[in-house]
Amino acid sequence: MKVPFSPPFIDQDVINEVLSTLESGWITSGPKVKALEEEVCKLTSVSHTVCVNSWTSGAILVLKWFGVKEGDEVIVPAYTYSATALAVIHCGATPVMVDINEDFTVDTSKIEQAITNKTKVIMPVDIAGWPCDYDAINELVNAPSRIKVFNPESEKQKQLGRILVISDAAHSIGATYKGLQSGNLTDITIFSFHAVKNITTAEGGAICLNLPESFNNDEEYKLMKLFTLNGQNKDAFTKSQAGGWKYDILFAGLKVNMPDICAAIGLAQIRKYNDLLLVERERVARRYQNFFSQYSFFQLPILEDKERKSCFHLYALRINSISEEKRDLIIESVTKTGVSVNVHFIPMPMLTVFKDRGYKIEDFPIAYDNYSREISLPIYPQLTDDEVDYICTAILTSYKKVIQSND
Numbered sequence: 459m460k461v462p463f464s465p466p467f468i469d470q471d472v473i474n475e476v477l478s479t480l481e482s483g484w485i486t487s488g489p490k491v492k493a494l495e496e497e498v499c500k501l502t503s504v505s506h507t508v509c510v511n512s513w514t515s516g517a518i519l520v521l522k523w524f525g526v527k528e529g530d531e532v533i534v535p536a537y538t539y540s541a542t543a544l545a546v547i548h549c550g551a552t553p554v555m556v557d558i559n560e561d562f563t564v565d566t567s568k569i570e571q572a573i574t575n576k577t578k579v580i581m582p583v584d585i586a587g588w589p590c591d592y593d594a595i596n597e598l599v600n601a602p603s604r605i606k607v608f609n610p611e612s613e614k615q616k617q618l619g620r621i622l623v624i625s626d627a628a629h630s631i632g633a634t635y636k637g638l639q640s641g642n643l644t645d646i647t648i649f650s651f652h653a654v655k656n657i658t659t660a661e662g663g664a665i666c667l668n669l670p671e672s673f674n675n676d677e678e679y680k681l682m683k684l685f686t687l688n689g690q691n692k693d694a695f696t697k698s699q700a701g702g703w704k705y706d707i708l709f710a711g712l713k714v715n716m717p718d719i720c721a722a723i724g725l726a727q728i729r730k731y732n733d734l735l736l737v738e739r740e741r742v743a744r745r746y747q748n749f750f751s752q753y754s755f756f757q758l759p760i761l762e763d764k765e766r767k768s769c770f771h772l773y774a775l776r777i778n779s780i781s782e783e784k785r786d787l788i789i790e791s792v793t794k795t796g797v798s799v800n801v802h803f804i805p806m807p808m809l810t811v812f813k814d815r816g817y818k819i820e821d822f823p824i825a826y827d828n829y830s831r832e833i834s835l836p837i838y839p840q841l842t843d844d845e846v847d848y849i850c851t852a853i854l855t856s857y858k859k860v861i862q863s864n865d
């Protein structure tokens with residue numbers, strides 16, 4: 459049996475939505491993007507969403523919007539995909555990495571220790587679709603002692619008057635924390651709609667605005683839309699209307715808008731997200747949970763507790779008391795059965811670009827421990843129960859083979 463890791467969900471509704479876009483005569487940013495932004499607002503209960511062409515470009519845009527620049531610091535967990543820190547580097551600022559908790563979320567006590575008068579932003583990451591402790595993080599940035607050390611330089615920083623919290627919610631659309639949807643747990647949330655994500659536009663992302671009262675979210679939405687289009691005061695759709703040719707460039711924006719042809723895929727998916735796609739993901743996750751809970755040598759991911767519910771983006775299984783080398787051998791053996799698995803993530807300090815900048819994995823022991831024992835299993839709506847059972851057997855058999863061969 460061949461089981462791919464994460465094929466996109468493409469049904470007849472997705473195909474029809476894409477075809478209707480092609481036939482409409484308009485394929486770049488226009489009505490489909492607007493409709494997707496409205497659907498994201500509906501799903502998450504946020505008032506404003508800006509669609510962009512990736513999480514990464516969305517993060518660069520938000521950091522630039524906030525005036526993050528050389529000399530500034532942005533606190534990020536060491537355990538994430540490198541885009542989280544690269545977005546910071548692209549703005550000329552320094553990513554300050556901190557360690558994580560055993561459940562993959564950022565360690566708030568480590569954030570507290572890392573805050574300096576150069577800290578402009580904190581970016582928690584909802585690994586696998588499991589939300590961070592946002593109450594603790596929001597409390598931290600609103601504490602009078604933190605506000606006192608905050609050194610606002612840009613207009614937006616002065617307007618906020620404290621450290622900005624941007625949730626890296628690349629994985630967490632549909633997850634909940636204390637009854638609230640991911641999207642309105644912090645000042646700004648960014649989702650990824652990359653091909654492997656719970657909702658995809660092939661490549662894409664969405665910025666959800668939930669800024670405090672000192673901001674007018676409607677005005678910031680309009681400003682960010684301009685930011686996605688070179689700072690141009692008219693989008694191509696408006697310009698294409700009769701008599702609409704004249705435009706101005708108001709500032710040096712980016713060019714990171716989402717095209718309608720991409721939005722069409724996500725639009726068809728988001729309409730059936732809660733009632734179908736998320737339900738099917740949960741079915742797969744619970745079936746894994748039932749199987750692996752029979753064996754004490756597996757550490758199961760948390761899917762739900764009193765305050766949080768995952769959106770089942772990844773199924774991050776860990777193996778107790780195993781070395782990185784043996785974990786790699788298990789992956790090699792599983793791969794031979796036709797099952798594609800993955801590891802989320804190689805902690806950033808283990809990657810060349812960050813090693814070259816002086817980050818050391820020894821400073822992040824929990825990140826290393828989680829990485830060295832982790833295997834991400836396939837999880838997506840199309841996966842049948844039979845396929846899930848086949849994957850379970852492949853993992854168990856491979857584990858036993860590797861352990862016995864080393865005894």
Ligand SMILES: Cc1ncc(COP(=O)(O)O)c(C=O)c1O
Nearest residue numbers: 512513514539541628650651652
């Ligand atoms: C945690 C995390 N943040 C950011 C990104 C970047 O997303 P994108 O590929 O949409 O730029 C990813 C992509 O996989 C991710 O996993």
